[in-house]
Amino acid sequence: MHPFYGAVSEFFAEGYWWIGLLSMAMYLVFWAVVIIFAVKLFKKYFADKDIPAKIKDDSALTILRERYARGEINAEEFKQKKSDLLE
Known part of the structure; x- marks a missing residue:
């Protein structure tokens, strides 16, 4: 589960709102890399x-x-x- 789900009002109050955006961006980059790697492996071994x-x-x-x-x-x-x- 995402670490910033739930009550995050203390992060917003202290100016750390960007941590949630950074975390989401890291998840998107991670899954993009995984999908690209899987497609390249598929093409290399099965196409x-x-x-x-x-x-x-x-x-x-x-x-x-x-x-x-x-x-x-x-x-x-x-x-x-x-x-x-x-x-």
């Missing part, structure tokens, strides 16, 4: 794990897929050329 890096950004494989989609090559040629590219 795009099923797609190998060399397939993800391979322009030759993209061109090959486009040629297959347009009907320039058949399924057998596509499989052969894809296996050649991935070696």
Whole structure:
């Protein structure tokens, strides 16, 4: 529980009103850091794990897929050329 909940009139009377604001700001900073850290960990360990890096950004494989989609090559040629590219 927050330390300044409840009767805090003695803090306000003595000019220490800023302690409550400082405390709230520290809580906000703490949770922001925790959330940012959790998001970075999630991205590092769980994002795009099923797609190998060399397939993800391979322009030759993209061109090959486009040629297959347009009907320039058949399924057998596509499989052969894809296996050649991935070696």
